[in-house]
Amino acid sequence: MIEKRVHGKLIKPYEVNADASGKVLENIKAALKKANLKDGMTISFHHHFREGDYVINLVMDEIAKMGIKNLVLFPSSLGKVHETLIEHIKSGVISEIHTSGLRGPLAEFISDGNMSKPITIRSHGGRARAIEAGEIKIDIAFLAVPRTDCMGNASGNGSKTQCGSLGYAIVDSKHADQVVLITDDLCDYPNMPRSIVQDNVDMVVVLDAIGDPEGIASGATRYTKNPKELKIAELASKVITSLEYYKDGFSFQTGSGGASLAVTRFLKDQMIKDGIKASFALGGITKPMVDLLEEGYVDCLFDVQSFDLTSTASMYRNERHYEISASEYANPSNKGCMASMLDYVILSALEIDKDFNVNVMTGSDGVIMGASGGHCDTAASAKVTIIVAPLYRGRLATVVDRVTTIITPGDSIDVLVTERGIAINPLRTDLVEKLKKANLPVVEMHELVALAKSIIGEPQPIEFDDMIVANVEYRDGSIIDSIRKRK
Amino acid sequence: MIEKRVHGKLIKPYEVNADASGKVLENIKAALKKANLKDGMTISFHHHFREGDYVINLVMDEIAKMGIKNLVLFPSSLGKVHETLIEHIKSGVISEIHTSGLRGPLAEFISDGNMSKPITIRSHGGRARAIEAGEIKIDIAFLAVPRTDCMGNASGNGSKTQCGSLGYAIVDSKHADQVVLITDDLCDYPNMPRSIVQDNVDMVVVLDAIGDPEGIASGATRYTKNPKELKIAELASKVITSLEYYKDGFSFQTGSGGASLAVTRFLKDQMIKDGIKASFALGGITKPMVDLLEEGYVDCLFDVQSFDLTSTASMYRNERHYEISASEYANPSNKGCMASMLDYVILSALEIDKDFNVNVMTGSDGVIMGASGGHCDTAASAKVTIIVAPLYRGRLATVVDRVTTIITPGDSIDVLVTERGIAINPLRTDLVEKLKKANLPVVEMHELVALAKSIIGEPQPIEFDDMIVANVEYRDGSIIDSIRKRK
Numbered sequence: 004m005i006e007k008r009v010h011g012k013l014i015k016p017y018e019v020n021a022d023a024s025g026k027v028l029e030n031i032k033a034a035l036k037k038a039n040l041k042d043g044m045t046i047s048f049h050h051h052f053r054e055g056d057y058v059i060n061l062v063m064d065e066i067a068k069m070g071i072k073n074l075v076l077f078p079s080s081l082g083k084v085h086e087t088l089i090e091h092i093k094s095g096v097i098s099e100i101h102t103s104g105l106r107g108p109l110a111e112f113i114s115d116g117n118m119s120k121p122i123t124i125r126s127h128g129g130r131a132r133a134i135e136a137g138e139i140k141i142d143i144a145f146l147a148v149p150r151t152d153c154m155g156n157a158s159g160n161g162s163k164t165q166c167g168s169l170g171y172a173i174v175d176s177k178h179a180d181q182v183v184l185i186t187d188d189l190c191d192y193p194n195m196p197r198s199i200v201q202d203n204v205d206m207v208v209v210l211d212a213i214g215d216p217e218g219i220a221s222g223a224t225r226y227t228k229n230p231k232e233l234k235i236a237e238l239a240s241k242v243i244t245s246l247e248y249y250k251d252g253f254s255f256q257t258g259s260g261g262a263s264l265a266v267t268r269f270l271k272d273q274m275i276k277d278g279i280k281a282s283f284a285l286g287g288i289t290k291p292m293v294d295l296l297e298e299g300y301v302d303c304l305f306d307v308q309s310f311d312l313t314s315t316a317s318m319y320r321n322e323r324h325y326e327i328s329a330s331e332y333a334n335p336s337n338k339g340c341m342a343s344m345l346d347y348v349i350l351s352a353l354e355i356d357k358d359f360n361v362n363v364m365t366g367s368d369g370v371i372m373g374a375s376g377g378h379c380d381t382a383a384s385a386k387v388t389i390i391v392a393p394l395y396r397g398r399l400a401t402v403v404d405r406v407t408t409i410i411t412p413g414d415s416i417d418v419l420v421t422e423r424g425i426a427i428n429p430l431r432t433d434l435v436e437k438l439k440k441a442n443l444p445v446v447e448m449h450e451l452v453a454l455a456k457s458i459i460g461e462p463q464p465i466e467f468d469d470m471i472v473a474n475v476e477y478r479d480g481s482i483i484d485s486i487r488k489r490k
Numbered sequence: 491m492i493e494k495r496v497h498g499k500l501i502k503p504y505e506v507n508a509d510a511s512g513k514v515l516e517n518i519k520a521a522l523k524k525a526n527l528k529d530g531m532t533i534s535f536h537h538h539f540r541e542g543d544y545v546i547n548l549v550m551d552e553i554a555k556m557g558i559k560n561l562v563l564f565p566s567s568l569g570k571v572h573e574t575l576i577e578h579i580k581s582g583v584i585s586e587i588h589t590s591g592l593r594g595p596l597a598e599f600i601s602d603g604n605m606s607k608p609i610t611i612r613s614h615g616g617r618a619r620a621i622e623a624g625e626i627k628i629d630i631a632f633l634a635v636p637r638t639d640c641m642g643n644a645s646g647n648g649s650k651t652q653c654g655s656l657g658y659a660i661v662d663s664k665h666a667d668q669v670v671l672i673t674d675d676l677c678d679y680p681n682m683p684r685s686i687v688q689d690n691v692d693m694v695v696v697l698d699a700i701g702d703p704e705g706i707a708s709g710a711t712r713y714t715k716n717p718k719e720l721k722i723a724e725l726a727s728k729v730i731t732s733l734e735y736y737k738d739g740f741s742f743q744t745g746s747g748g749a750s751l752a753v754t755r756f757l758k759d760q761m762i763k764d765g766i767k768a769s770f771a772l773g774g775i776t777k778p779m780v781d782l783l784e785e786g787y788v789d790c791l792f793d794v795q796s797f798d799l800t801s802t803a804s805m806y807r808n809e810r811h812y813e814i815s816a817s818e819y820a821n822p823s824n825k826g827c828m829a830s831m832l833d834y835v836i837l838s839a840l841e842i843d844k845d846f847n848v849n850v851m852t853g854s855d856g857v858i859m860g861a862s863g864g865h866c867d868t869a870a871s872a873k874v875t876i877i878v879a880p881l882y883r884g885r886l887a888t889v890v891d892r893v894t895t896i897i898t899p900g901d902s903i904d905v906l907v908t909e910r911g912i913a914i915n916p917l918r919t920d921l922v923e924k925l926k927k928a929n930l931p932v933v934e935m936h937e938l939v940a941l942a943k944s945i946i947g948e949p950q951p952i953e954f955d956d957m958i959v960a961n962v963e964y965r966d967g968s969i970i971d972s973i974r975k976r977k
Contacts, residue, residue, distance in 0.1 A: 024826060154826050182825070191739065192831060193770055195790055195812055202817060202824035252678065283680055303682055325682055330689060337689035338669070339511060339641050344679060 024153040027189065027207045031065045034145075034183045034206045040066065043073045044142040047179060049172040050080035050104070051147070051159065051308060055218025058147040058185050060087050061210070067096045075099040077141060079130060079171035079329070080374055083107030084218065092118055101139065103127060104374025113472055114370040116488035121471045124364060124410075124486075127307065128333025128340065128380035129478040131174045135330060135337065138480065144179035146172045147213045148199065150188040155204025156197035159309070160319050161188035164214045167309025167318045168288070169198035173328035176203045187213045198326055220312045226268060227261035231393050231422045236265030238443065239349055239391045239420040244273045245441035246434070248346040248386050251279055256286040256342075256381055259310050260351035262391040267291035274300050285341055286332070286348075286377055288314040288324070296321055305341050307332040307377075333380035335478045342377070342384035350378055352392040354406040357452050359413030359428050361390060362406035364475065367399045369465040369489040371473060375410050380478050382415035387434075389418045400455040400462060402448075407465060409484040410475060419448070426451050466490040511640040514676065514694045518552045521632075521670045521693050527553065530560045531629040534666060536659040537567035537591070538634070538646065538795060542705025545634040545672050547574050548697070554583045562586040564628060566617060566658035566816070567861055570594030571705065579605055588626065590614060591861025600959055601857040603975035608958045611851060611897075611973075614658065614794065615820025615827065615867035616965040621665045622817060622824065625967065631666035633659045634700045635686065637675040642691025643684035646796070647806050648675035651701045654796025654805045655775070656685035660815035663690045674700045685813055707799045713755060713778075714748035718909045722878045723752030725930065726836055726907040731760045732928035733921070735833040735873050738766055739789075743773040743829075743868055746797050747838035749878040754778035761787050772828055773819065773835075773864055775801040775811070783808060792828050794819040794864075820867035822965045829864070832872035837865055839879040841893040844939050846900030846915050848877060849893035851962065854886045856952040856976040858960060862897050867965050869902035874921075876905045887942040887949060889935075894952060896971040897962060906935070913938050953977040 028034050040046070046066075048059045059078060064087070066074065072095045076088070080103040089112045091097045100122040105113065113122055125133060133139045148169065149161025159166040164187065176182050176199045183206045184199065227233060239262070243249055255270075257263045268291060274280065281301040284292045288306040290313035295301040303323040309315040317324045333342040342348075353373060354362040361382070366372045382388040392401045402421065417434060419426040424446035427434050439445050467487035477483040515521050527533070533553075535546045546565060551574070553561065559582045563575070567590040576599045578584045587609040592600065600609055612620060620626045635656065636648025646653040651674065663669050663686045670693045671686065714720060726749070730736055742757075744750045755778060761767065768788040771779045775793040777800035782788040790810040796802040804811045820829040829835075840860060841849040848869070853859045869875040879888045889908065904921060906913040911933035914921050926932050954974035964970040 024831075026826070154831060191769070193790065193792075193828075195810070200818060201826045201828070202821065204825055282678070303680065305680075323682065331687060334689065338691055339513070339688045341680075341688070344511075344641065 026155060026204065027153050027209065029209065031062055031185070031208055034208050035065060035069060037206060038143050038181045038183060040071055040143060042071055045075040045077050045140060047141045047144040047175045048078040049146055049169065049175065050078060050082065051166040051169055051171065052214040052219045054082045054084045055215035056082070056084055056147065057212060057214050058145060059085055062145045063088060063091050063096065067091055067094065072096055073098040075101070077101045077139060079127070080104040081109060085109055101125060103130065103376055105371045110371040114489055116468065116470045116472055118472065122473045124375050124473055124475045126333070126375045126379050126478045127171065127329045127377045128335055128342065129476055129480070131328070131330035131334040132336045132478065133480065134174055134178045135334060141175055141179035143181045143183060144175040145183050145185060146175060146199065148184045148186045150190055150194055151184050151186045151207055152190055152192040152194040153207060154192060154201035155184055155199065155207055156194040156201045157184050157186070157199040158194060158197050159315065161186070163187045163212065164216055164219055165315045166219050167315035168306040168326045170307035170327055170332060171329045173198060174330050181205045183208060185210060185213055187211060220309070220315050227265050229261060232262040233265055234422045235262045235391050235393065235420050237269045238425060239266045239389050240269035240273060241441065241443055242389055242418055242420060242425065242438060243270060243347050245438055245443065246387060249279065252282040253346045254281060254283045254285065254344060255347040255349070256284065256345055257349045258351050259287055259289055263349050263351055264289060264291055266349050266391065267295065271295060271300055285345060286381065290314060293317040296323060305332070333377050335380065342381045345381060345385035347387050347389065348381040348385035349389045349391055350382060352390050352401060354401055354403050355390055355392060355419055356403050356406045357448050359416040359419065359448070360406045360409045361411040361416060362408045363410050365408040365486060369407060369467060371486060375475070379411040379415065382411045383478065387417050388415055389420055390416055391420050394421045394423050394451060394455045395459050398459060400459045402451045402455045403462070404452060408475060408486055412483065419451070421451060423454055424451060513642060513691065514640050514696065516696065518549055518672070518695055521695050522552060522556060524693060525630050525668045525670060527558055527630060529558055532562040532564050532627060534628045534631040534662045535565040536633055536656065536662065537565060537569065538653040538656055538658065539701040539706045541569045541571045542702035543569070543571055543634065544699060544701050545632060546572055549632045550575060550578050550583065554578055554581065559583055560585040562588070564588045564626060566614070567591040568596060572596050588612060590617065590863055592858045597858040601976055603955065603957050603959055605959065609960045611862050611960055611962045613820070613862045613867050613965045614816045614864045615822055615829065616963055616967065618661045618815070618817035618821040619823045619965065620967065621661055622821065628662055628666035630668045630670060631662040632670050632672060633662060633686065635671045635673045637677055637681055638671050638673045638694055639677055639679040639681040640694060641679060641688035642671055642686065642694055643681040643688045644671050644673070644686040645681060645684050646802065648673070650674045650699065651703055651706055652802045653706050654802035655793040655813045657794035657814055657819060658816045660685060661817050668692045670695060672697060672700055674698060707796070707802050714752050716748060718880050719749040720752055721909045722749045722880065722907050724756045725912060726753045726876050726878050727756035727760060728928065728930055729876055729905055729907060729912065729925060730757060730834050732925055732930065733874060736766065739769040740833045741768060741770045741772065741831060742834040742836070743771060743832055743872070744836045745838050746774055746776055750836050750838055751776060751778055753836050753878065754782065758782060758787060772832060773868065777801060780804040780811070783810060792819070820864050822867065829868045829871035832868060834874050834876065835868040835872035836876045836878055837869060839877050839888065841888055841890050842877055842879060842906055843890050843893045844935050846903040846906065846935070847893045847896045848898040848903060849895045850897050852895040852973055856894060856954060858973060862962070866898040866902065869898045870965065874904050875902055876907055877903055878907050881908045881910050881938060881942045882946050885946060887946045889938045889942045890949070891939060895962060895973055899970065906938070908938060910941055911938060
């Protein structure tokens with residue numbers, strides 16, 4: 004028996020017969036057989052384990068051994084750790100992929116046109132929408148869970164692995180035809196509190212290890228010391244505090260990039276000075292947000308994904324740190340997602356163009372290297388959407404004439420904060436006067452584009468083939484852009 | 491701003507614009523218009539407010555004024571307070587009723603054959619099943635909620651009313667085409683923790699009062715002092731502790747009847763002596779279960795309905811007191827409800843017959859006066875199902891040749907405990923030796939039937955008309971019995 008702490012209290016669970024439910028199986032192969040996996044089916048996974056995930060590779064290897072072909076792979080996202088999927092694409096086990104992100108060798112393989120069918124990129128809200136709308140029918144969901152009981156009450160708080168929120172997995176568990184949990188910590192019944200509920204679970208597979216803790220939560224989040232990023236963060240914080248939405252009970256989301264994270268630090272200093280407290284912080288949760296919660300500067304956290312060890316631990320310690328599903332987070336077609344209540348969102352960009360379109364997906368060489376994530380969801384929803392980005396990175400301009408790939412359309416973006424000035428979307432003329440009054444360095448977007456060119460020079464255009472390797476689906480299901488094979 | 495306590499901590503919410511969501515409406519009429527209610531639609535309600543409910547009557551009165559006809563009324567249950575529905579049946583506003591329970595003048599009115607279409611009686615698990623299976627499509631759910639924010643994050647913990655768990659309402663909120671919350675406590679966003687989630691909610695109507703606190707939670711639950719009931723409870727407790735399922739980590743559910751409640755007291759005394767603790771208690775939660783939780787004799791409570799002030803308050807104070815939906819509780823067709831993990835359930839009976847069939851619905855005069863509730867759900871699920879009932883009540887036998895109405899089939903019942911002995915279902919011969927060894931007064935069922943007859947005399951058969959006034963649906967959707975018009 005394993006002792007657990009829930010909200011600081013020591014909980015002693017009780018022994019039950021692990022197979023009382025009939026759901027517990029000893030390996031993935033048994034689950035594949037019981038689920039009757041067939042050629043052409045759609046199978047889903049989640050990415051809460053990030054670069055520490057063992058499960059996608061383990062399941063796909065087992066499927067390959069069984070000789071199953073033409074599967075549609077529908078994870079919430081993919082990482083570098085999933086490089087081994089290349090072999091399964093080559094051998095025809097996987098014929099179609101839908102994902103939010105793609106990185107590393109697998110991303111290069113796909114960017115090079117090695118799949119006959121283009122992959123589909125979706126935002127987190129868009130994925131939940133597609134599932135709930137029935138556009139994607141998941142035949143079998145294979146969901147890695149750090150702890151579960153024999154009936155399938157599962158949580159992100161295991162004895163071997165911890166991932167905090169299981170927000171993406173919750174959606175799959177509710178809508179997949181069959182749900183297979185994969186764990187390395189089968190605990191006594193009942194496992195409470197739980198993220199995934201037993202009445203949605205068909206099977207529980209118990210393995211020795213489902214993930215690498217190092218890769219799942221990458222230790223403590225450290226603040227950037229990059230002076231450029233700090234300057235951008237400070238300016239972004241001033242944008243927030245200069246607008247009328249900044250008042251007791253305001254809400255915000257920040258990304259997990261360096262400048263984004265640093266915004267919270269500057270913001271907090273100002274909140275202390277002004278005696279202002281926030282109602283909620285949303286999204287991927289990081290240590291700076293947990294600090295705000297624990298110090299009383301934000302009333303509650305809504306967590307679709309816990310990014311670091313602090314946020315993972317906080318979800319089980321702090322009453323007011325709430326797990327939410329990806330649909331609750333950002334699905335544009337339910338009856339009101341939490342993103343729709345955001346006052347501010349601070350987001351990063353690989354590229355932003357003169358029309359404020361943002362690219363967070365493809366690199367300057369045209370290769371897929373990022374993730375759509377909740378970018379377009381929160382940008383469309385928040386009252387004020389702020390992009391924090393340096394004018395250029397190394398020898399590459401960030402502020403450009405035209406982004407390589409549109410993930411978030413320009414009309415969702417209100418403000419761009421760079422180290423060389425703040426550009427305001429002409430659609431938000433209401434903000435111009437306010438920010439100028441606040442003595443913030445407001446400049447025109449075309450000036451930033453020109454400034455970047457003057458420093459970096461005119462970029463070499465990327466050469467693409469005609470072949471489409473990826474379609475980018477906007478949160479509402481429309482195709483907003485395509486990514487072509489690089490030459 | 492209203493201060494709230496969550497798990498003992500004082501939470502200060504923040505002001506938001508109440509109509510930021512566009513969901514908030516000032517009266518029921520506005521919601522009916524916006525929802526476009528039409529003749530013949532199916533509308534649902536919950537019964538967490540029990541005899542303190544104002545909402546069903548308020549909504550139906552407003553609907554009647556609009557001239558809408560032929561509605562299908564689909565509440566989770568009805569009580570004496572809903573007598574006014576008689577007028578709406580007479581005038582054709584309501585043409586069909588589905589419910590778990592029915593009492594008072596409305597029950598008499600229906601028993602007397604005043605509806606042209608028979609009503610349908612469902613168990614709590616069966617109702618959740620029928621909704622999730624799509625057998626019943628709810629067009630509009632009108633859900634009374636003690637507190638909600640403008641987006642529809644709603645809880646049973648309001649400033650004017652408290653009802654604890656909203657377990658029945660949760661199912662409706664997830665499956666109804668349109669969901670209208672009706673509250674008398676609109677609080678600042680976000681209302682956390684919440685039972686009903688904003689992404690399922692279309693509208694929020696704010697009224698001055700939605701229920702009578704006196705009728706919602708009937709004060710403290712008092713133990714019976716009736717010697718017959720105490721004797722039955724003590725025997726039932728001995729049945730539990732004499733069987734092998736009684737060990738660390740066992741689970742149980744008790745009804746809210748006098749003998750049922752008293753079982754918990756005797757059981758607790760024995761658990762203390764034996765040093766045995768339970769893993770969970772399930773179902774309608776009452777003070778004795780909360781006491782067990784708070785004193786450490788049960789690890790957690792799963793609450794589909796909070797019956798008294800103690801249990802209502804406990805859900806917001808005790809970490810390990812968990813709300814569950816009616817589907818999680820007892821739906822036989824999901825992938826594993828919590829009832830399926832029960833070791834023991836202790837249930838009451840209006841009548842039980844020689845084949846162990848149980849009636850909890852109709853009185854000795856043939857009139858509907860009870861509720862199906864979770865009776866057949868938990869009886870079918872638990873490893874040991876114990877009926878606690880006196881041999882007779884007043885001048886009426888409880889143990890009879892043939893029950894007036896079958897709610898729970900005899901093959902679900904394992905043991906009957908009366909003040910005159912314990913009868914064991916012949917299907918459970920394994921129990922006979924064990925209970926005899928424990929020196930418990932095991933008798934044959936036919937002996938108890940004969941004994942009841944010898945005391946009470948042969949009962950007068952009830953005279954029924956041919957007309958069917960109610961069909962009893964078993965939890966799997968089959969019709970297990972019908973109730974006829976009394977002559």
